[in-house]
Amino acid sequence: MPPLHRTLPALRRLRLANASFQQPAHLRLRPAAPPLRTLHSSPRARQEEEKVSPTTSASSADHAPQDAPDRPQSKIKYTSDSYPDLKRDSRFKKVSKEDVEHFKKILGSEAAILDGVTNETGEEDFEQYNSDWMRKYRGQCRLVLKPETTEQVSGVLKYCNEQSLAVVPQGGNSGLVGGSVPVFDEIVINLSRLNKVRSFDDVSGVLVADAGVILQQADEYVGKQNHIFPLDLGAKGTCQIGANVATNAGGLRLLRYGSMHGNILGLECVLPDGTIMDDLSKLRKNNTGYDLKQLFIGGEGTIGIITAISILCPQRSSAINVAYFGLESYEKVMEAFKEAKKQLGEILSAFELMDRQSQSLYHQAKHVMSEEIVSDGVVAESETQLQSLWACREGISEAGQHWGGVYKYDLSIPLPELYSLVEDARKMFESNGLMHTEDEKFPVKDVVGYGHMGDSNLHLNVATRRYDKEVERALEPWVYEWVAKRQGSISAEHGLGLAKKAFIGYSRSETMIRLMGKIKETFDPVSGSVGFGVSCCEGIVAYADGLVCLQKGIMNPYKYI
């Protein structure tokens, strides 16, 4: 058996792609693979499991459906059509020409406004702001604002709140749950022009930067001073650090550097009424009151807009090594993980799992490797090998779609039971007669499991030969119930957005959901109910301290909770 490191360099670099059953692999758009940049980035650009690198505005052609000419249904469905039960909230005003004039005054620059209200701007110009890169969601926004300063964000929100204009904060628009695009005609507040590094202290490692700085640029900036941004993910070339914080992005460095809740030292946010909350601390220790910024981390833009972040960046490591082990059981994998943690301690930066079935699918779909690798072990000896090893891991995601499509679940499950879900799903499909690995008559070909085991994050993929309602009924709510029983999470790192809003009950108790509602009400109350104060009449809240403030629940409506 040839060592893996001799086999791997022969592998082609796989194109990275998103998979979703609704858009079978052979029809779906594949974003171009990002260029290999550094050892730190692209080899790890496992797009499907992380936030994914969407096509940028500059390459919108790639974003267009690659359908055959005889498939005129290629346009993305409007979210309002996909979710017929969701109705536009009549509390929200429609954008008028007077509103646009006011925004022009606030923002000053023509470049800051994409205006389809007073202009004849075509729908296609709004496509990149209205649609998510997965092509699952499509809003009907006709006004995009791109403020350049925190004060402009403040001015915009103050006006929107006064005028009951709903808004959607938007970063690189690379999310996976439809959180960063409008549902109806909400105004998009795009942060891309708010993109300056404010300061970096190479002693403490504290970076302070505008929300719209691209993740990769932030990493390169601190990298020049021998530090590393404590977050990395596939969409690094597109996604923005403020939105990363707003969605509490997990990514590839979490095992080693921890979550945003620990790394973010401060935030500057604009509240729905335009108030600037300056909590842009550079301090590691500050025990003076409730840590409010934590609510904005993972708040998905529902209680305010993050305009700047202060984040602790660790020293950059001088070396990276990748090892690949074939082990006989999940128990042995757990032992290997324990051993890796013990031997490597804090320098272990990722521990990934790929089961035999996922590798088998990969072999069948790609015809590039022998089965033997699953009982092999190898350490990458060059950058090429290192990249090849990661490519192998990345390829599994695409491989599953070879036969038709894949049902994909991104789940957190306590480590001891993490892999049991895959086994149980297999048993379930065997017992209900829906699965056969060879026989084409069966809709399910195989069930595979892989993912960021070091973070207890499993990707359950059900590779199918065709779309089948029976398979779907067998999977849902079975998967969610299985996860809920083990106190897992139905969304490990992608958030709720519109996609998972309805399913939060599988991961959070009634009490938690009620309290979350209170938080939303506290920061962005919906008129008719009241926040901290006494309801005077619709939409008017009298604060105990005498202030009267209009509050309209304008922040990223229809989503989250």
Added chain:
Amino acid sequence: MPPLHRTLPALRRLRLANASFQQPAHLRLRPAAPPLRTLHSSPRARQEEEKVSPTTSASSADHAPQDAPDRPQSKIKYTSDSYPDLKRDSRFKKVSKEDVEHFKKILGSEAAILDGVTNETGEEDFEQYNSDWMRKYRGQCRLVLKPETTEQVSGVLKYCNEQSLAVVPQGGNSGLVGGSVPVFDEIVINLSRLNKVRSFDDVSGVLVADAGVILQQADEYVGKQNHIFPLDLGAKGTCQIGANVATNAGGLRLLRYGSMHGNILGLECVLPDGTIMDDLSKLRKNNTGYDLKQLFIGGEGTIGIITAISILCPQRSSAINVAYFGLESYEKVMEAFKEAKKQLGEILSAFELMDRQSQSLYHQAKHVMSEEIVSDGVVAESETQLQSLWACREGISEAGQHWGGVYKYDLSIPLPELYSLVEDARKMFESNGLMHTEDEKFPVKDVVGYGHMGDSNLHLNVATRRYDKEVERALEPWVYEWVAKRQGSISAEHGLGLAKKAFIGYSRSETMIRLMGKIKETFDPVSGSVGFGVSCCEGIVAYADGLVCLQKGIMNPYKYI
């Protein structure tokens, strides 16, 4: 010049002591130095800067004032006398015999109640619950409840809320800001009997344990399985992990393992109305809604009681090394810190600063070492030497009191300016003619700086020969203003409690304070105002979902914000 490692073993192990000007060193109680236990604990038991090991209930004799017989004023002043402007809130009911009977029913056991309402229990039995270990605060509570289960905590709070009985949650009562003792007659809810480890998974390193587990016991528990509790502090033998979380304790492992906000994976809390909030997740990734538990981390028991925690414990290191460097300027110290971070990366667990003046004071007070050590450098070669090096660092705190007393400030300051405060304070005292290192006529002897530089945490100590109003007026609000100008924190790791409630404005903006007030109102609204709902009449809140709930603002009143 003999190398430091030959000199240090000769140093006596210094007794650890708390310093505060109000109680000059020669009069103050000194808690006995804790026994040397392990390399990890006692050498680092820098009591004064960390949460401090108070005398426990078993050794309450140590806690009594060590005054001469002719000093009958030895009793700790009631907080109500020290803070004459603070009045008991008449909204709160006084505890009745019927209330005590009800609590007996809820708690079941005699051991769970210390009852001075229906019994003739003497005041001295309540001393350890009413007074803080620094002897600065003293409440007048006559009822201590010690629930053993979360359900009992829930029952107690539900009743207290219904009956408008104010409560103070209490752990090991080792805080430094008076947060864990009553101000008036609030009921103490002591968590010491809620003290079981619930689970530990040695693969993921996740420990789930009751709030009342002693920190040291938690560390030893995971230590047996080769893990380390990510928090360590001087009071580890007394303080409780739930209270550590409630006060967001910093401690000695923060530089390496990060803050509670990153390490805590889940909490179980009881809300003021008795509702149990089960957010005891063991997951590293769970992006399903606002991260509510973060509000309880550092919430100091003002919005609910933490009854259990889920925390990520790293692998225990196999070796510890300590190095001691003498450097010529703060700039060089910053360079050394950068170099240490670069060379050691994540394995650097502490980086401590001691300026020349602090070492000079130490020499003069202790007569044990030559001045040369400040330009020396040494690596500890044995456990004894390692402990001696830490003892040297620890001794500085006590040394400053040798001449009378010390004004102490525990501050977070951005690293580049951290030491400037010491220099500016010196200049200030030189220019106003209050300081002279030799001349006894001057009240101030010296200004020294030391602390957890790795966490940007400075201890500014002003060593004085006598109490002097002029010195105090020169220091305050000068120090707070200095820190505020640099966006520092007036409480790095000790919290607000009663002591710093009035000063929060130096570290937080009006907006932040207003929002914090909203959070308090959301979870524990004070009757008369309303939370999420509509005010019907005093203390009654009608929730939008139809619930009617009494809310009385009973949680740890008079403190925090």
